[in-house]
Amino acid sequence: MTEFSKIKYLFFRGFKQATRPYAALAPELIIPLFFFLINSSAFQRLVDLPGFEYTTYLQFYAPVGLLTAIFVSSGSTGLEVVTDISTGYMDRLFLAPIKRWYIVFAKLAAVGLKSATLTSIMLIMFMLFGAQFNGGIIGLLFILLFAFIFAMAWAGIGLSLAFITKNPRVVQSAFIFFFPFSFITTAQLPLELLEGWYKIAVQLNPVTYILEGMRAILATGEIGQTVFVGLLVASGFAVITLSVATYAFRKSIVKQ
Amino acid sequence: MKLDDRLLKTHPCPCTSTRVNYNDRMGVQAIEVKNLTKVYSNDFKAVDDISFAVNEGEFFGFLGPNGAGKSTTMRVLSTLLKPTAGEITIAGFKLGPQDDEIRGSIGFAMQGVTLDDMASAWENLLLIGNLYGMTKQETQSRAGELLNILNLEKVADSWVKNYSGGMKRRLDLAAVLMHHPHILFLDEPTEGLDPAARRVIWDYLRDLNKQGTTMFLTTHFMQEADELCERLSIIDNGKIIITDTPANLKKEADGSLDDVFIHFTGHGIRDEDVSNKGVDPYVRS
Ligand SMILES: Nc1ncnc2c1ncn2[C@@H]1O[C@H](COP(=O)(O)OP(=O)(O)OP(=O)(O)O)[C@@H](O)[C@H]1O
Ligand SMILES: [Mg+2]
Numbered sequence: 199m200t201e202f203s204k205i206k207y208l209f210f211r212g213f214k215q216a217t218r219p220y221a222a223l224a225p226e227l228i229i230p231l232f233f234f235l236i237n238s239s240a241f242q243r244l245v246d247l248p249g250f251e252y253t254t255y256l257q258f259y260a261p262v263g264l265l266t267a268i269f270v271s272s273g274s275t276g277l278e279v280v281t282d283i284s285t286g287y288m289d290r291l292f293l294a295p296i297k298r299w300y301i302v303f304a305k306l307a308a309v310g311l312k313s314a315t316l317t318s319i320m321l322i323m324f325m326l327f328g329a330q331f332n333g334g335i336i337g338l339l340f341i342l343l344f345a346f347i348f349a350m351a352w353a354g355i356g357l358s359l360a361f362i363t364k365n366p367r368v369v370q371s372a373f374i375f376f377f378p379f380s381f382i383t384t385a386q387l388p389l390e391l392l393e394g395w396y397k398i399a400v401q402l403n404p405v406t407y408i409l410e411g412m413r414a415i416l417a418t419g420e421i422g423q424t425v426f427v428g429l430l431v432a433s434g435f436a437v438i439t440l441s442v443a444t445y446a447f448r449k450s451i452v453k454q
Numbered sequence: 455m456k457l458d459d460r461l462l463k464t465h466p467c468p469c470t471s472t473r474v475n476y477n478d479r480m481g482v483q484a485i486e487v488k489n490l491t492k493v494y495s496n497d498f499k500a501v502d503d504i505s506f507a508v509n510e511g512e513f514f515g516f517l518g519p520n521g522a523g524k525s526t527t528m529r530v531l532s533t534l535l536k537p538t539a540g541e542i543t544i545a546g547f548k549l550g551p552q553d554d555e556i557r558g559s560i561g562f563a564m565q566g567v568t569l570d571d572m573a574s575a576w577e578n579l580l581l582i583g584n585l586y587g588m589t590k591q592e593t594q595s596r597a598g599e600l601l602n603i604l605n606l607e608k609v610a611d612s613w614v615k616n617y618s619g620g621m622k623r624r625l626d627l628a629a630v631l632m633h634h635p636h637i638l639f640l641d642e643p644t645e646g647l648d649p650a651a652r653r654v655i656w657d658y659l660r661d662l663n664k665q666g667t668t669m670f671l672t673t674h675f676m677q678e679a680d681e682l683c684e685r686l687s688i689i690d691n692g693k694i695i696i697t698d699t700p701a702n703l704k705k706e707a708d709g710s711l712d713d714v715f716i717h718f719t720g721h722g723i724r725d726e727d728v729s730n731k732g733v734d735p736y737v738r739s
Contacts, residue, residue, distance in 0.1 A: 204584060218572040285568060290568040290582075293534065295585075
C-alpha cells in the first residue's frame with residue numbers, strides 16, 4: 199500500500215512537472231491545431247483524386263492532428279528528466295528508500311495521462327471545426343489508449359537520450375525524429391495513392407499503422423483489425439524504446 | 455529568530471518500512487569507513503584509500519581544499535556513488551547490500567540545492583515525506599513544523615523558483631530533515647547564506663546534534679567548523695592528512711583553524727577549482 203502510494207505521489211509530481219509552467223502548454227495545444235487547420239484547407243482539392251475515398255480532407259487529416267498532439271505532448275519528457283538530473287533533484291529522489299524504477303514508471307504514466315488529456319481536447323476542437331467522430335464512447339477509449347501507449351513509446355526516445363547523454367541540447371534535438379516518423383506515413387494520402395520507394399518507406403514506418411488505427415476509429419467507429427494492428431505496433435514501439443531507456447537508466451544514472 | 459522548544463523534542467523515525475531501533479544500536483559507530491577508494495570512470499582517483507570512523511551523536515567535520523574529494527566521499531557514503539573499493543558501514547548497515555536501510559536512516563544535504571523548482575515548498579516536502587513512507591498526517595505536521603522553524607511558512611505555497619538563494623537552502627534542509635534522519639550528511643550547508651541565516655542554521659544543527667543526530671559536515675567556513683565540530687579530518691588529494699579535535703589542531707598549527715587548513719594543505723589555489731566550480735552537471739558518473 200505504501201509502495202503504491204509512493205508511485206502515486208511520483209506520478210502526480212511527474213504530471214505537474216509535465217504541465218508547468220502552464221504557458222508552455224500553449225504550443226502543445228496550438229501546433230496540432232495549426233497543422234490540422236492549415237493542411238485540411240490547403241489540400242481540400244485532393245479529395246477529387248480518383249481513389250480518394252473521403253469527401254473532406256479535414257476528415258482524412260483529423261487523425262494526423264491527433265497524432266501530432268501525442269507527439270508534442272510527450273516530446274518534452276526527456277528534457278524534464280535532464281532537468282531533474284542536472285539540478286540534482288534526481289539524486290534527491292535516489293536518496294529516498296524507494297525502488298528506482300518507480301521514478302521512471304511514474305513519469306511515463308504521467309506523460310501517458312497528459313497526452314491522453316491533450317488528445318481528447320484536440321478531438322473536441324477538431325469536431326468543432328467539422329470533423330466527424332463515429333467511434334462513440336468505446337472509440338474514444340481506444341483513441342485514449344492509443345495516446346497513452348504511443349506517448350510513452352515516444353517519450354522513451356527522449357528518456358533514452360536523457361539517460362545516455364544527460365545533455366539538454368541533445369535531448370531537445372530528438373524532436374527532429376518527429377518529421378520522418380510523422381511525415382513518411384499515410385498522413386497526406388492513403389496508401390493506395392502512394393508509389394515507389396516512398397510507398398515502401400511508408401509501409402516500413404510503424405507510425406503508419408498507428409495512424410491508420412486511429413483513422414479507422416474516427417471514420418467508421420469499427421474496432422477491427424486495423425485498430426488492433428495499430429495498438430500492437432504502438433505497444434511494440436513502446437517496448438523497444440522503453441527497453442532502451444531502462445537499459446540506459448540502469449547503466450548511466452544508477453550509481454557507477 | 456529564536457528556536458523553540460519543539461526542536462528539542464526527540465522524534466522517532468516515523469518511516470515504518472525503514473524503522474531502526476536505535477536503542478539496540480548503542481555503541482555502534484554511526485559511520486565506519488575502511489580503505490575507501492573511489493576512481494571515477496575517467497580513471498581519476500578522487501578518494502584514495504581513506505579510513506575513519508564517526509561515533510554515534512558526534513559532530514564531525516570534513517575539511518579540505520576544492521577538489522579534495524569531500525563531496526565524492528559523501529556521495530559514496532550516502533549510496534549515490536558506488537565505491538571502487540572499501541568496506542563501509544552506516545548506522546550499522548553495510549553499504550551495498552543494505553543500501554535501502556541506509557537511505558532510510560540518513561539525510562543528505564547535497565552541495566548545491568536539490569529541489570523541484572516548479573513546485574511549492576509544500577509540494578516538495580509532501581512528496582519527500584511520502585517517499586520515506588510517512589503517513590499523510592505525519593508528513594503534513596512535520597512539513598508544517600519544519601517550515602515554521604526555518605521561517606518559510608509565508609512562502610510555503612509559492613513555487614521554489616521564486617525563492618532567494620537563502621530560502622532555497624533552508625527548504626533544502628527541511629527536505630533533508632523530513633524523515634527525522636539519524637545521521638546527517640551536510641555538504642557545505644551554509645554556502646551562500648548571510649551571517650544571520652547561517653547562525654540560525656548553526657543553532658538548529660547544534661540542537662539536532664544534542665538530540666542525538668550524528669553530523670558529518672563539510673564546509674569552507676573555518677569558523678563554522680570551529681564552532682560546531684567536535685572532531686575534524688583534513689583531506690587533500692583524496693587522502694586524509696590528519697584527524698583531531700579543533701583545539702588540538704589549532705595547538706599544532708599554533709594559530710586559527712584557517713592557519714591549520716593552510717598548514718596542512720599548502721598555500722596554492724587548486725587547479726580543481728576551475729574545473730570543479732561551474733560543475734558540469736552532465737558529467738556525474
Ligand atoms: N563525475 C566525475 N567524474 C570525474 N571526476 C570527477 C567527477 N566528480 C568529481 N570529480 C573530480 O574528483 C575530485 C574531487 O571532487 P569533489 O567534488 O569530491 O571535491 P570536493 O572536495 O567536494 O571539492 P569542493 O570543495 O570544491 O566542493 C575533483 O578533482 C573533481 O574534478
Ligand atoms: Mg564538494
